[in-house]
Amino acid sequence: MSTMNENRLHGYPGIADNDGQDGRQPTLHETPMQRDRARTIWDKSQPGRRAFTAPELDVDAQPLDDLIPARMRRVEPPKLPEISEPEINRHYKRLSTRNFDLDEGFYPLGSCTMKHNPKMHERVAALPGNARLHPLQSPERAQGALQLMYELQEALGEIAGLPHVHLQPSAGSHGELAGVLLTRAYHEDRGEHRTKVLTPDTAHGTNPATVTMAGYEVVKVGTNADGGVDIDDLRAKADDQVACLMLTNPSTLGLFDRNIEEIARIVHDVGATLYYDGANLNAVMGISRPGDMGFDIVHYNLHKTFTQPHGGGGPGAGPIAVSDRIEPYLPRPQVVRRDGENGAGPVYDLDFDRPKSIGRLRGFQGNYGVFVRSYAYILSLGGDGLREASEIAVLNANYLLARLRGAGVAEYLPVAYDRLCMHEFVLSGAAMKRELGIKTLDLAKRLLDFGFHPPTVYFPLLVDEALLIEPTETETKETLDAFADVIAEILREAREDPEIARNAPYTTPVRRLDEAGAAKRPVIRQAL
Amino acid sequence: MSTMNENRLHGYPGIADNDGQDGRQPTLHETPMQRDRARTIWDKSQPGRRAFTAPELDVDAQPLDDLIPARMRRVEPPKLPEISEPEINRHYKRLSTRNFDLDEGFYPLGSCTMKHNPKMHERVAALPGNARLHPLQSPERAQGALQLMYELQEALGEIAGLPHVHLQPSAGSHGELAGVLLTRAYHEDRGEHRTKVLTPDTAHGTNPATVTMAGYEVVKVGTNADGGVDIDDLRAKADDQVACLMLTNPSTLGLFDRNIEEIARIVHDVGATLYYDGANLNAVMGISRPGDMGFDIVHYNLHKTFTQPHGGGGPGAGPIAVSDRIEPYLPRPQVVRRDGENGAGPVYDLDFDRPKSIGRLRGFQGNYGVFVRSYAYILSLGGDGLREASEIAVLNANYLLARLRGAGVAEYLPVAYDRLCMHEFVLSGAAMKRELGIKTLDLAKRLLDFGFHPPTVYFPLLVDEALLIEPTETETKETLDAFADVIAEILREAREDPEIARNAPYTTPVRRLDEAGAAKRPVIRQAL
């Protein structure tokens, strides 16, 4: 860093860090955030401070020894923080400002569908009838919750074009696990013990990881020149040991596989199931349905397509939908509707009596709070609105792609597959790296200085120096234009001086971090 | 600005603004926030965009002309913004980050009692039984709200040592207006038509402003060498034309008037009332009560002492408490408790039948949402906790004062009155201005760069270059130490180079603003 010259900063003051020349402190030119060094809540603790006031002890206290033998009791209190409530609040509030978030600006993180999270969803989720409802409340006294789950199942089933929906899985990869275990149960029930699951080389990492966890061998299928599944390769690998093909359509390249009908035929012909990774469902709601494409099992990412806020890494929910032949194996309990007796309204219940079920994947009934938000979203948009959301998502992506095909960008960041895209698209930074000497990572880091969240980078693996860009439908044209302008500006800047991007970012709360060092000597908790 | 030299920046990059040398843009070295120029919500609007979806029209539409004559109808829709919900949310969320707030850091704004605002208060205020309660709901169906108000009245009365509390006024100055109008009613009811109200020269501006609004002449009373009311001056001015003396004790100097009993005697001897501006009540809760000091009328600032969040300039509430002789004139309606019939529990009601009342000051029953928060606070702390809050507030102020009496500070910023202080204290920047060439304003602006909210400045008027510092009880010793250190650091820096403070701040979203220009050619709305 110390070799850099002020005149090349182009507006970013962080660069003089640590040069230490002419006796200045090494923190010169720090932004206010940078000056504010990380201190944990323990760094701010003092013995004797506290936030909590216990409710009054209103029963006669018994000697502890009479209640729990001393050898079973904790001796030293755990070293939790000691700090007042105002200071806890300040600590975490200030920490929050060290995050970039979706309400701050554009977040075109491909495959993640960072669409607006409506605030009304938080309001309904927080209603005491939802938030303080115990999961073991008897179904008769949780009819509202069960009805909501049932209606959500119905809506999701309609969107996927599959008749049976189960809500339990906690996230996409949990849904995948459910799906592969369902496949196993299906085959085993037919007396078959298949050993392999096919995944395209464009697949998300959770797909192969899930396959291994579920006790199958991963077999990779190639991609054709067009960005679709290599049909010949698929045909060659689809044999009677194949239990399943896991696919997402549109793929992680943002491309709809034109051969989907053929693919389904090949897979079904060998008796395998076709699994749909629903991470990219935002492209096709109301336009094309996985069930109609021939998929047997689908998972949804409610935290993508259906706007559950991501929470910095969860919570989410990964419901699944299946065809009739898979239905007997669904996890339990299943939310069901029964006709009311004597003309009364319908009654909702939990059905545990599912003898072929693969069993539970987790406790209780799944991430209900997420269901509330996603159902609120479906009710708000309605069938027409969901379709329009997908249409605008695809329009926004194609428009941004068109803008990035312009001169000054396309030479360095060509689109990986030269087609119309769906809701996202992939650029390759290979030419940029070659011509300008900056990597996709550098471009991503430089974007941070301009107030944009970078796209997904280095995924899908198939594309060299990949950038996977998903604008979503809730962004304005002005935002897309501004992003395209900044990409062009960074490339222009890199033509003049690639060091700028190579050392970016400058204005973030911290600058590039030593990730290798962190992994080599992991410090994953504070020493107390 | 352009004369300044990079080497004198001491860590603040904003300074190179607008120098334009060697062809750089005038915005070089801006912080990320500064780079992000102010754009209003209209600047982001586009015809045809919208957030609102109207509920369905579910009745037969009549021609508008049949409902309202055309000449009474609006022709052009008002030019409100046209913008999507995600963009509204981002706009205001991003605007919020251009504020400094109490949850961010220390806010020692004298006379404002910027103590922690507990989040639980927001939770209870938002309960539908409070938030969606219509003010004209019949008292029988608003018993919870009336009981809360009644219990708050009781608690406030106990704290002030006066038997009758009325909650209607909307803020401190509204309470003052109520108080002076009560004084008028009291005198008029006795057939007296007094013309003057006394206010000390240390009084807050709302005191004299209120006196004028209430139709009295303001007569100023001096301050003695000790910081108390000049008793001789008071005696000289207290005649039978004086309706009232308005006082706050501790005063705006943060000093408790040792002669308060004598003052009360003088005022009462001429038949005038003694009014207590409760802005400084945080010093004396559970320790000394205005009623016991001889005050007839008190207002409270629930948004100071009782933690209603300030909201960037309200809402607040300014309840009043009065002695028996003032009670008949209280605004109406009054919240009262009546014994239940036939052994039933008590019943709460609104009493409108108050023939001598000065009448309403506003609509409905006052800022009930504020009452909920302040009553939650009183319940949480309890009698003992309120006293301890005042004790720690005074301890914190004296400790900070002691720290600022240290070498390197006291020479430039001596305390205005060399006594123990109460919950706040006043320093004078006169020596600093003389010796270092920086004004109190410069010091305040430089504090911004260090992440502190400045104290109240240039008030009270009595003290040259005044700084009124109120740390409150919810701050830690470490915070007080850090603040004292920064004051010393700024003074040290000013000894070396006063230009640094004179041109501060550097790191705020905008730097010093042209206030004179704003007032000369006021632009108070966007041209559309």
Place this chain on the structure above:
Amino acid sequence: MSRYTSATEADRREMLDAVGVASIEELFVDIPAGVRLGRDLAIAPGKAEQEVYAYLRDLAARNVSAEDEISFLGAGMYDHYVPALIDNLITRSEFLTPYTPYQPEISQGSLQVMFEYQTAISELTGLPVSNASVYEGPSAVAAAGYLARIHNKRSRFLVSRGVHPHAREALETTAHGFGATVEELPLADGATDPRALEAAIGDDVAAVVLAQPNFLGAVEDLEALVPVARESGALVIVSCDPMTLGVLRPPGDFGVDIAVGEGQPLGNRLDFGGPSFGFFAAQEALLRKMPGRIAGETTDVAGRRGFVLTLQTREQHIRREKATSNICTAQALNALAGVVYLSWLGRHGIVEIGQLMLQRTAYARRELAALDGVSPLHEQPVVREFALELDGGGRDSVRRVIERCAAEGVNPGYALGHDYEEHPNGLLVALTEQRSRADIDRLVSVLGAAVAAERQEVHA
């Protein structure tokens, strides 16, 4: 340790040492013995958060809110839907916790909000200048009266009987202080009688005060009224319901001098009457006499656009006894909710929501007036509120009708007899976009039954 404090025993010792006293007690040495409390406050000891929450929740549960019944109460505050967006913003500590923006460099958020708010209120009212909020609706009328008083030094107010009773009373309370008198202009068939105005007007009248729509829901004929007042040199003050201004011609169009009103309908909850905000807009000529904060646009030393509190020489902290008002803390957070709400409704939404209410109100008025024993109290055009006359035995009878409805989960409205002795049988019914046709139909059936039952009882 008291709640929310941090001073441990060790801290206290260190701090007292630094101060040079031996105990906290000593810090209070200036307080004479005679005025010391000398005992504990008679307030129960502090409680745990969960206990306070439970207690206050139980109190709240004893209120019947608009969440619990189908409510047609209005009369100054209205049960509009508050979009969740607003909660999200007003609970952000960055907006919730700062003081009035005395330090503009670190308050650009609040200041720009004020500037935007002022712009929106100007647009809505059709008047060129707006302040950044006053306390609430009725006191805004009083504040406008004070402005008139200091503007033209006159001392008579003519106030339409259609102005909200609370506003009339607040003006009277305040005017008594500043030495002015208040006279009432009567209504004729629910609207201010222009002939009465003509009769009462004179060159000693400081201001004529009207409401639009008025308390009985009637749209006033400002075209007829305003010129009469202005000719005499009086200011015209109109208090208006902001939610009607998408369909009604704005007061500025008629040349009124000051438009004020209750801002609660704009994205603020009911809160049993407050906090909300009052808006205050006026003609340019009155700018330097306006009460309250005003934000203005300016630039910083580097030429960046920014906002400051401006025209502060009007205000108490600068001008003290010569200030144009004593107001200090106002309702910034509530005004923020207001401008977010107006942005959310947007240019066309304010019209759509107004027209929706207009249509439903017409439907409700027609259906209700068709009930046996119910008739319209006046025939004036209305937007979202209207007055009915029940064929009953006065105030007690109306009260009983209301109670009967309430028992059925419907709050039919406000009994006018409380404020209008000439209308002991009056019932004021208000709508918002939250009251659907189904709700109206339910009101029709419940009120019809209640009126019928009341008649039977009275006649029995």
Place this chain on the structure above:
Amino acid sequence: MSRYTSATEADRREMLDAVGVASIEELFVDIPAGVRLGRDLAIAPGKAEQEVYAYLRDLAARNVSAEDEISFLGAGMYDHYVPALIDNLITRSEFLTPYTPYQPEISQGSLQVMFEYQTAISELTGLPVSNASVYEGPSAVAAAGYLARIHNKRSRFLVSRGVHPHAREALETTAHGFGATVEELPLADGATDPRALEAAIGDDVAAVVLAQPNFLGAVEDLEALVPVARESGALVIVSCDPMTLGVLRPPGDFGVDIAVGEGQPLGNRLDFGGPSFGFFAAQEALLRKMPGRIAGETTDVAGRRGFVLTLQTREQHIRREKATSNICTAQALNALAGVVYLSWLGRHGIVEIGQLMLQRTAYARRELAALDGVSPLHEQPVVREFALELDGGGRDSVRRVIERCAAEGVNPGYALGHDYEEHPNGLLVALTEQRSRADIDRLVSVLGAAVAAERQEVHA
């Protein structure tokens, strides 16, 4: 325009022009006709925000929540008070809306929270390493089982019958996939029988799984159990209730290998079962096989302290089929609530709240067991939950008793017969600090009456 979008007609035209197509329809040209929906979705048209809110509020009102009754339901999730502080923080968009922190420079908030969370969980469990959360409690047990499987390649699990039935089932579901079997260790007087463990253990056992306290509320004698398991080379997995760890010796003290559990009691609401979080702590040796995100401390180019996701070579996005788990999105926001809650309780609060529950639980257990027709199901020490045996006629009878109590506004607990056929008359009663003595007394009286009524009915 669809909700939340911005593309006006003008925008669309411009954008389509730039793309070079004539219509949005054309953008979907790649979708074969055979797989097009070709009709509207059979989902009702979109509704206004207020309508959606009203509909979902009405549904929520049809649930009986812990706000509506005095609830002694536990069995894995507990009605602790969630301090409002937590709402304030988890609703801040800065925490609520970001994705997993892949870009550490702009995610220091979330990353530092993870680091702090890991520290707190390590302290609480007494184990040196913790990840940043897994989905929830029962699946955490399954995840721990998978770790054991890949660690020692063995394929038998011995699972105490005192482990939460959902956790046992989740482990079994998953183990079937990765080729392992699950056997149950029976209970003796409510606690895991050490002799049964000795009999079943062997060098093919991947892990022994216990719960502390167990599902019946009993504190397990880990001192006796853990060594038996460890000697065989099996890992010991303990699923624990974090709210008991202020009073119970932490699993780390006994040398267990992995401690997991349901994090909901730590500042997360009930939410009908989720989202919450699972915690996952382990011995150092297992670090590089842990599932899930882990934050680590490091420095930036200027030497500033910072945090990153670390040890990512365990994870699916790097290692794909060789990953130690498939988990991707986990429960970051819920874990944030967890660490804020633990900071709020603080070092001494976690002990105080544990002791408060302990004392009230002892009181409740004593008073309830003294009722006619009620006896303790076991005599083991308990912290905040205990099992009773009702003198009744099996599952239906217990169900009727519960219904009788519910009709009186008291939910007496969970019917054990649902999961434990050997305890058809079992009732599991749980406390939190929100259940006061008065609540317990009410339970005693209501349950006493219900049991008496049930006996009468059965004998009648």
